[in-house]
Amino acid sequence: MSVLPLVFTSGWASGINAYAVILLLGVFGATGLTDEVPEALQRTDVLVVAGVLFLCEAVADKIPYVDSAWDTVHTVVRPVAGAVVAALLAGESGSLPELVAGAVGGSTALMSHLVKAGTRMAVNTSPEPFSNIGVSLAEDLGVAGIITFAVFHPVAAAVVAAVLLLLGLVTVVFLSSRVRRFLRRRAQRREERRPAVEGAPRPPG
Template sequence: MSVLPLVFTSGWASGVNAYAVILLLGIFGRTGLTDEVPASMERTDVLVAAGALFLCEAVADKIPYVDSVWDAVHTFIRPVSGAAVGALLAGQSGDSMSDLTAGAVGGSTALASHFVKAGTRMAINTSPEPFSNFIMSTAEDLGVGGLVSFAMFYPEAAAIIAGVLLLLGLALIVFLAHRIRRFRRRRAQRREEKRLAAMARRPPD
């Protein structure tokens, strides 16, 4: 299963920015840097469409709350893209791993990383300043580009990094969810205390 590390890494990256993955893999294949990419991903129309959609995401992903709407729309797109890329990579390499298995690995990994991305952005959007969205989006773009490029030459090491990032992201989501629930409970408690205090101060009829 020599292609499995690349499938896993591309799945993780697809959950963050599916269009960047398709664009990068297509460019790598078209320039002859790798023979793992199928010809269908190297086509000019595919590269142009992926590049245009990547630019749209690069803008939308940096605007508070717009990024969450964009993530919601891509809840279905990113896992499907990860599955399709995984199946194509497995088919192109002639690996013993079936296209169905590769698609399942790529799709499930993309779904998990998309969940991390969307959940993190929802938490960041609670911040009153807009710069955290821009910083996080830029870091994600650089991370996807760097890790997919790294995977072309060192797929096993890239897969390990992607796995660590995915586990850290899931742990962060659990932590943030716990903190948000605790904050909401405290806010509800303070509101109830204020309501009771106001009732206590109210003169009797």
């Protein structure tokens, strides 16, 4: 059977939490729940690193503004992780060229990452921190649920991931005014932190 549905779903999930995807797939493979996971993701060192980074993300992702800074750093990390995981899955199954799988996984991860980052910017316009925690928990549970579902029902999980991606894109468009407000606030804070040099006396010369 083609591994494309699992590639697509893992790409979507990697755009939200790449470390959780690597950790879950590695555990499922190491425990024998699926034969689709390559040995590279089942290695103990990979699982340990993914677990530590997952815990770091679990904390940073629930703190207002820290979550957006974390997302900025991971604009490259998540798509690359999605592409690598997809290519490894394709190489394990042999039913899909690794280059094609990497392109699908990476591009899907990039789109879902942009949805996540945009949604978080909108949420950060709210003065209270509880919305960040709620959204982060929903994302963590969603990734865990969709990856688990994909291991046993890859086609159905891919359909769910596609619907969630589409809904996410529509939501970000709907929240675009809040995103722009967040960006204005961040630019204003940078200006306030920047030392005033216009009124500083010129050095004698």
